Amino acid sequence: MKHKTSEGDYILGGGMTGLAAGMSSGLPVLEAQEAPGGICSSYYVRPNDSERLLEAPADGEAYRFEIGGGHWIFGGDSTILRFIEKLAPVRRYERSSAVYFPEDRLYVPYPLQNHLRFLKPDVVTRALKELAVPGNGFRTMEEWLEGSFGHTLCELFFKPFHDLYTAGLYKEIAPQDAYKSPVNLNKAIDGALRAVEAVGYNVTFVYPQDGLNALAQRMAAQADVRYGKRVTAIDVEARELHFADGETMPYRSLISTLPLNQMMEMTGLSVEARPDPYTSVLVLNVGARRGEQCPSEHWLYIPRSEAGFHRVGFYDNVDHSFLPRSHRPESRERSNGFGNQASAASIYVERAFVGGQTPPTPEEVLAYADAVVQELQGWGYIGEAEVVDLTWIDVAYTWSWPQSKWKSQAMKALEAHDVYPVGRYARWIFQGIADSIRDGFYAGSSFAPQMAMAQVKERAAVE
Ligand SMILES: Cc1cc2nc3c(=O)[nH]c(=O)nc-3n(C[C@H](O)[C@H](O)[C@H](O)COP(=O)(O)OP(=O)(O)OC[C@H]3O[C@@H](n4cnc5c(N)ncnc54)[C@H](O)[C@@H]3O)c2cc1C
Numbered sequence: 001m002k003h004k005t006s007e008g009d010y011i012l013g014g015g016m017t018g019l020a021a022g023m024s025s026g027l028p029v030l031e032a033q034e035a036p037g038g039i040c041s042s043y044y045v046r047p048n049d050s051e052r053l054l055e056a057p058a059d060g061e062a063y064r065f066e067i068g069g070g071h072w073i074f075g076g077d078s079t080i081l082r083f084i085e086k087l088a089p090v091r092r093y094e095r096s097s098a099v100y101f102p103e104d105r106l107y108v109p110y111p112l113q114n115h116l117r118f119l120k121p122d123v124v125t126r127a128l129k130e131l132a133v134p135g136n137g138f139r140t141m142e143e144w145l146e147g148s149f150g151h152t153l154c155e156l157f158f159k160p161f162h163d164l165y166t167a168g169l170y171k172e173i174a175p176q177d178a179y180k181s182p183v184n185l186n187k188a189i190d191g192a193l194r195a196v197e198a199v200g201y202n203v204t205f206v207y208p209q210d211g212l213n214a215l216a217q218r219m220a221a222q223a224d225v226r227y228g229k230r231v232t233a234i235d236v237e238a239r240e241l242h243f244a245d246g247e248t249m250p251y252r253s254l255i256s257t258l259p260l261n262q263m264m265e266m267t268g269l270s271v272e273a274r275p276d277p278y279t280s281v282l283v284l285n286v287g288a289r290r291g292e293q294c295p296s297e298h299w300l301y302i303p304r305s306e307a308g309f310h311r312v313g314f315y316d317n318v319d320h321s322f323l324p325r326s327h328r329p330e331s332r333e334r335s336n337g338f339g340n341q342a343s344a345a346s347i348y349v350e351r352a353f354v355g356g357q358t359p360p361t362p363e364e365v366l367a368y369a370d371a372v373v374q375e376l377q378g379w380g381y382i383g384e385a386e387v388v389d390l391t392w393i394d395v396a397y398t399w400s401w402p403q404s405k406w407k408s409q410a411m412k413a414l415e416a417h418d419v420y421p422v423g424r425y426a427r428w429i430f431q432g433i434a435d436s437i438r439d440g441f442y443a444g445s446s447f448a449p450q451m452a453m454a455q456v457k458e459r460a461a462v463e
Contacts, residue, residue, distance in 0.1 A: 008250065008251050008252030008253070009025075009027050009251070009252055009253050009254070009255075009447055010027060010028055010029075010030055010241070010249075010251055010254055010255075011025070011027050011028065011029045011030065011254070011255045011256075011257070011444070012030055012231055012254055012255070012256045012257060012258050013029070013030075013031060013032075013038065013256070013257035013258050013423075014029045014030075014031030014033075014036045014037070014038065014220065014223075014225045014227075015036075015037060015038020015039065015040060015257055015423070015436070016037070016038065016040050016216070016219075016423075016433050016436045016437050016440065017038075017257040017422055017423030017424070017426070017436040017437070017439060017440040017443075018031070018038075018255075018257040018423075018440060019036055019037075019216065019219040019220055019223055019225070019437075019440065020219065020436070020437040020438075020439075020440025020441045020444060021255050021257070021422060021440040021441070021443050021444035021447075022219075022220075022223030022224060022225065022440075022444065023219060023222050023223050023440075023441070023444065024440070024441045024442075024444035024445040024448060025255075025443075025444035025445065025446075025447040025448050026224065026448065027224070027255070027444065027447055028224045028225075028226055029223055029224065029225045029226065030226050030229040030231065030241070031225055031226065031227050031228075031229060032228070032229065032230035032231070032244075033227065033228075034227045034228055035054060035216075035227070036216045036217060036219065036220035036225055037067075037212065037213060037215075037216030037217075037220075038257075039067050039068035039071075039393055039396075040066070040067075040068065040071050040212050040215075040216060040433055041066065041067045041068075041212065041213055041216060042064050042065065042066050042067075042211040042212045042213040043064075043065055043066075043067065043213075044056050044057065044062035044063065044064050044065075045062055045063050045065065045285075045287065045387045045389055046061055046062045046063075046324070046387075047061070047062075047063070047287060047324055047327075047386040047387060048386050048387070049387070050387070050389070052389070054213070055213075056211075059325065060324065060325030061324045061325055061326060062324055063285075063287035063322065063323065063324060063344075063346050063386075063387055064211055064315070064321065064322045064346070065285035065287075065315070065322075065346065065348065065387075065389060066212060066285075066315075066348070067283070067391050067393075068281075068283060068391070068393055068396075069281075069283045069285075069311075069313060069348035069349075069350050070298070070299060070313040070315055070318070070348050071207075071212055071433060072093070072202065072205040072206075072207055072298075072318070073090070073205055073206045073207060073432070073433050073434055074095075074202035074204070074205040074206075074432055074434070075202065075432055075434055075435070076432070076433075076434025076435060076437075076438070077434070077438055080434045080435075080437050080438045080441075081206065081434060083437070084206070084208070084215060084434070084437070085206075087215060087218045087219065088208035088209070088210060088214045088215040088218055089208065089209050089210075090206035090207060090208050090209065091206065091207060091209055091319065092204055092205070092206050093204065093205055093206070093207065093298070093318055093319075094203070094204050095110075095202050095203055095204060095205060095298060096296065096297045096298050096317070097109070097110040097297055097298055097299050097300065097301070098110055098295070098297050098300055098301070099112050099157055099161075099300070099301045099302075099303065100295075100300040100301070100302055100312075101156075101157075101303065101304075102302070102304060102305065102379060103304065105293075105379075106118065107295065107297070107300075110301065112153065112157055112158075113127075113131065113149060113153060113183060113187075113188050113191070114184075114187050114188055114190075114191035114196050115191050115196075116128065116188060116191055116192040117191065117192050117193060117194070119156075123152060123156070124192050126150075126151075126152040127149075127150060127152045127153050127188075128188060128189060128192060129150070130149075130150020130151055130152055130153070131148075131149065131150050131153075131183060131185055131188050132147060132148060132150065132183070132185075138175050139174070139402045140170070140171060140172060140173065140174065140175070140402060141162060141166070141169075141170040141171075141173050141174065141175045141176065142159070142162075142170050142171045143175075144175035145158045145159060145162060145170070148183050149183065156303070157301075157303045160303040160304055161301055161302070161303040161310060164302070164303070164305070164308065164309070164310035164351075164352060165279075165310045165311075165352055165397075166279060166352065166397070166399065167279050167352040167353050167354045168354065169277055169279065169354060169399055172277075172401070172402075173277060173399040173400060173401065173402075174399070174400045174401065174402045174403070174404065176399060176400070176430065177430045207318060207319065209321075211321075228245065229243055229245075229247075230243060230244035230245075231243060231244075231258070231266060232244050232266065233266050233268075234254075234263075234266045234267045234419070236267050236268075236269065236417040236419065238250075239251050239252065239418075241254075252418065253418035253419070253420070254418065254419045254420065255420050255422055255443050255444065255447070256414070256419055256420065256421050256422070256426050257421075257422055257423040257425065257426050257440070258425065258426060259278075259394075259395040259398075259425040259426065259428075260398075260407065260410050260411065260421060260425065260426055260427070260428045261275055261276075261278065261356075261395065262395070263410075263414060263419065263421065263426065264410050264413075264414075267414065267417070267419070269410075269413045269414065269417070270413075271406065271409035271410050271412075271413050272405075272409065273404060273405045273406035273409050273410075274401065274404070274406060275406055275410075276398065276399060276400045276401055276404050276406045276407060276428060277354070277355060277356075277399050277400075277401070278355035278356070278395050278396070278397060278398045278399060279352040279353060279354060279355050279396055279397045279399070280352070280353045280354075280355050280359065280392065280393060280394050280395065280396055281350050281351065281352055281353070281392075281393045281396035281397070282350070282351045282353065282360070282365065282368070282390060282391075282392055282393075283348060283349070283350055283390065283391045283392075283393060284309075284348070284349040284350075284351075284368075284369055284372055284388065284389075284390050285346075285347070285348050285349075285387070285388075285389045285390070285391075286345075286346075286347045286348075286349065286372070286373065286376065286382065286385055286387065286388055286389075287323075287324075287344065287345075287346050287347075287385070287386045287387035288344060288345055288347070288373075288376075288382035288383060288384060288385040288386055288387075289343065289344055289345075289382060289383035289384050289385075289386070290342055290343055290344050290345040290382065290383070291345070291376075291377065291379075291380045291381045291382045291383055292380055293379060293380025293381060294314070294345050294380070294381045294382065295314070295317075295381070296317055297314065297317060298313065298314060298317050298318050299311060299312065299313035299314065300312050300313075305375060306371065306375050307351070307368060307371040307372045307375050308351050308368075309349045309350060309351040309372060310350060310351065310352060311349070311350045312347060312348070312349050312350075312376070312381075313347065313348045313349075313350075314345060314346070314347055315346040315347070315348065316342055316344070316345060316346040320342060322346040323342055323344050323346055324344065327342055327343050327344035328342055329341035329342045329343075344386070345381065345382055347376070347381070347382070349372050349376075351368070352396070352397070355394070355395060355396075359392060365390060369388050369390060373385050373388060395425055397430075398424075398425065398428040398429065398430070400428070407427070407428045411427065420443060422439050422440060422442075422443040423436050423439055423440060424436055427439075
C-alpha cells in the first residue's frame, strides 16, 4: 500500500524503527540497502554454499541466519506485540540461557547470581558475603559490577565477560542497563540452595514463525520505502539531502533512525561534549554438523574464549525451522531443554570491538572465523562446518562516558534543525525490537496530522 506524502518530510532508515514510522506517518522511508529491516533481517544459505538468499528456497534446504545474530522479541507493550502477531504470527518461547565456563566445562543458568549452587561451596560462601543490593553513585560500569556482585563473582564472571562484551570499555563507561542482571540477596540465597524462578528482562520471548524477515517485509509493504538511497551528507542550512548515487533532494524535516554519531558527522553539526563511545560487533553465523556436546540452551554468555567472543547462540535450539529441512529431527517440536535430536546446529557467535577504531582486515576476519570454528569443535559443539558467514555491525552497542552530556546536546542540535532522532541508535539507548517499533509508530504519528492536512488541502484544490 502506498500513501500520499506531505512534501519534504522524510524518514531516514528502513529498519524496524523507520518502517514503523513510515507506516504511521505515510512519509517516504529512505533506505540505503535494497531490502527492509536493518539489522533485523533473516537470510538463508544452503549447506556448503556461500550465497545469501533473501527467501527460503522452495526445497527448504538452507540454514536461516540473521544479520545481527539471534534476534528474539522480548518485552514490549502488549499493543505492539499484538501488532507484530497480527502481521507475522509468532511462537512464544521460555528463555533457556546460561553462563559457560569452558575451562571447567561448567554451565550455570542465567543469571549467575541466582544459581550459585552450581559453584564450589567456598565460592558460594564468599559470593554471598559480598553480594550487595546495588546503590546509585557508581561512576563506572566496573565500579557498579564490584559494588553489586562483589569481588569473587566479578573475578569469576562479571569482569571478564564485560571486558569482552564492551571490548574493554567497561572500566571507563558509565553503568548501564542494570535491569538486565538484577541483584536480589534473598533470591541469591535461595538459588544457592534450590532452583528459583527465572528473572530478568527476557524470561519469555516471541519470534515470527516465518522468520524475522517476514515481519520487516510485511511492514515495508505498508510503507513507502525507497531503496538504494544512502544518505552521505545533510546540509541543514540549505535543507538538502545528498545521496551516494549523486542525487540531492530538498527536505523540510527528517525523522532519523541512523546512529547519532553518524548523523552528527553527516550534518557537520558539533557540540561541546566529547562524543560517547560505542562498540561494533562481528557476527559469525555457523551452520555445522551437530557435535555430541552441543548444549540445549538458546544462548550462552562466555567470560573467556581463545577467539575473543562473548556470546554463542543456538538458533535451532529455539526453533528447528532454522535448519535445512533434511537436518531437522523427525519431530518439529521445540527442544527447549529436552535435548535436541537434530543432526546439525545453526549458531551465532558475537565478538565486540571498540567503535571507530580500525576494523579487522579481511585476513584477520578469516583467521578469526577459523579460530571460532576450531574452538567450537574443541568444545564438542560442532563437527564439520557447512556454512560460515560474517556480518560487521558498525554501531551495535551504544555507551556513555560518566556524566556525559553528549547525547542530549547532539539530539538538541539536530532537533534545532528539524531533524528528529528516533530509535535505539539515533537516541543512543539500549532498546529491543518491540520498543523500536513503538517509538517509530509514536514519532511517525506526530507527522500524520500534517499529512492529513496536506491531503485535505490537496482535495480542496482539486474540488
Ligand atoms: C548484536 C545485537 C543483538 C540484538 N539482539 C536483539 C534481540 O535479541 N532482541 C531485540 O529485540 N533486539 C535486539 N537487538 C536490538 C535491535 O537490533 C534493535 O532494537 C533494532 O534493530 C533497531 O532498529 P532500528 O530501525 O532503530 O535500527 P537499524 O536496524 O540499524 O536500522 C537502520 C536502517 O538505516 C539504514 N541506514 C543506515 N545508514 C544509512 C544511510 N546513510 N542512508 C540511508 N539509510 C541508512 C540501515 O540500512 C538500516 O536499514 C540487538 C542488537 C544487536 C546489535
